[in-house]
Amino acid sequence: MKNFYQYLEKSPLKTTPQRLAILKEINKKGHANVDEIYKSVKKNFPSISLATIYKNIIALKEANILSEVCTPNKNKFEITKKPHAHFICENCGFIEDIPLDEAIDSKIEAKYPNSKKELYIYGVCEKCKGK
Amino acid sequence: MKNFYQYLEKSPLKTTPQRLAILKEINKKGHANVDEIYKSVKKNFPSISLATIYKNIIALKEANILSEVCTPNKNKFEITKKPHAHFICENCGFIEDIPLDEAIDSKIEAKYPNSKKELYIYGVCEKCKGK
DNA sequence: TTCTGTGCAAATCTTTTGCATGGCA
């Protein structure tokens, strides 16, 4: 379990209960979109506003605490971790982290040094296959 | 230069001047977002409506004639070609097709057969570097 | 105490929908 206090303290952002709640929720889900974050955080934090979610997602992304996963449907957010690839279910939108093959990573790095690499693999997840 | 008539004739979609204009515009730009497509097509086609652009992008994607490139900002569309990677400028949003390394491709294919692979490399384009 | 963050409401932007008319096959 991460210590989100430290994440925020090391950043230029102030530590607020709202920010901690947002980070906790994203961490719990692994990946979540704006609406999912809003609805979940609101349960334990009824006064929170959607504008606060948006403003904080932008701020937390700029502070590199959050990363955005872009899909044809809703974009989702995750806690920034070491580089990895994503498996995305074309049916239900489920996102799963998968290790980024070291050989692939260094091959790209050789050609595009210091670039951010995003590898998305689209398919149908086990749950949806079973239906 | 592609023959967009044939693309449409081979699909379940009817060939209309609007669809041809949309495809021609995307092909010309390489990659374009909804608004760019609308504004450009409107110049030669003043009566076209934004709803027509949206409806057709969805239909053309389903017919696999168009592909979507997902970025943290506006999503863009391109004519579906053989698999390739994308370089995306973090500054101006410019997208450039880059060859998908064969070794990388087959490595992923071995692990995730028949999956759609999307590799995005983020950096700063030459134009923006020069500024 | 200072200055950033929050919450609300309104504004703005984006995308979708319904329906009458037009036009491709």
Next chain:
DNA sequence: TGCCATGCAAAAGATTTGCACAGAA
């Protein structure tokens, strides 16, 4: 001619903004 596609206008959804107040440092 039959149906799909278009265009318009309205609706619905998503995101941003301004401002007064609250709260972290």
